[in-house]
Amino acid sequence: METYLWITSVWGVYLALAVFVIGMGWRAYQWATTPKSPVRLGMFPKPATKGGRFVKMLKDTFIAPQSAHIEPKMYFFAMLFHVAALAAFVGHLRILGEYPILPALLGGEEGMNEFAAIAGSIAGAAMLIGVIYWIARRTFGPYKNLSVPEDYLLLALLFGVIIMGDHLRFVYGGTIHADTYQEWFKSLLAFKPMFPEKILAGNVGWSLGTHMLFTDLFLMYFPFSKLVHAIGSFSTNLVRSE
Numbered sequence: 168m169e170t171y172l173w174i175t176s177v178w179g180v181y182l183a184l185a186v187f188v189i190g191m192g193w194r195a196y197q198w199a200t201t202p203k204s205p206v207r208l209g210m211f212p213k214p215a216t217k218g219g220r221f222v223k224m225l226k227d228t229f230i231a232p233q234s235a236h237i238e239p240k241m242y243f244f245a246m247l248f249h250v251a252a253l254a255a256f257v258g259h260l261r262i263l264g265e266y267p268i269l270p271a272l273l274g275g276e277e278g279m280n281e282f283a284a285i286a287g288s289i290a291g292a293a294m295l296i297g298v299i300y301w302i303a304r305r306t307f308g309p310y311k312n313l314s315v316p317e318d319y320l321l322l323a324l325l326f327g328v329i330i331m332g333d334h335l336r337f338v339y340g341g342t343i344h345a346d347t348y349q350e351w352f353k354s355l356l357a358f359k360p361m362f363p364e365k366i367l368a369g370n371v372g373w374s375l376g377t378h379m380l381f382t383d384l385f386l387m388y389f390p391f392s393k394l395v396h397a398i399g400s401f402s403t404n405l406v407r408s409e
């Protein structure tokens with residue numbers, strides 16, 4: 168298991184982060200050097216002021232009323248997924264260091280872990296529901312004909328990341344907490360990688376290693392996939408009201 172962990176959760180993470188950063192740099196370079204369209208691409212109604220355009224861009228990006236109008240069911244699951252993903256992201260930051268004040272408000276480290284267990288379980292379950300809905304949507308019904316292999320590859324990677332994250336949360340969440348994962352992750356950042364005894368002792372390493380294997384693949388593919396829309400959507404939505 169230790170070799171598996173070194174491949175997926177040490178070297179794999181370094182490789183994935185390098186590919187992610189270089190890939191996103193390449194994307195940014197492409198965006199910056201693409202000539203601007205000589206034709207205005209804005210659609211009515213267009214705000215008259217710069218501030219109005221900025222607010223509309225934020226609304227179109229974060230609330231996406233146009234999607235709610237076109238496909239309400241998909242909109243519901245997409246919102247569920249993205250809100251849960253944001254919550255899980257905030258939760259993952261504990262791997263870098265404990266939040267200030269929050270543990271004191273929640274009754275110490277134990278209270279904080281209990282809160283993380285409840286919030287993480289809800290976020291993890293909601294993300295799983297979202298991704299299962301997307302897989303079903305492209306597997307049955309009319310969207311099947313519009314789907315290309317990339318759509319399924321991305322959903323499969325996401326499914327792998329989430330199901331293994333949920334495995335960590337639901338199977339080992341009662342015994343292994345953020346402080347243990349923190350020891351491993353901080354050692355990576357300090358370029359002195361190690362695994363705490365608690366991770367090596369039981370089967371949790373298999374689960375963490377597989378969560379990281381899918382995460383590594385996901386991060387490496389991200390800059391070259393349609394998921395860069397997460398960043399590109401800001402400028403696209405700005406162009407819409409140009």
Ligand code: HEM
Nearest residue numbers: 255258287291294328329332333335336340344345348382
């Ligand atoms: C460097 C990247 C990542 C690391 C180091 C990491 C690590 C972890 C760890 C240690 C847990 C268990 C938390 C606990 O039980 O206390 C976890 C849970 C989870 N992870 Fe990740 N993960 C990463 C990226 C991702 C990504 C990209 C996603 C989804 C797109 C994801 C989704 C989840 C979910 C849904 C859970 C369960 C719910 C929760 O506890 O938040 N993870 N992750």
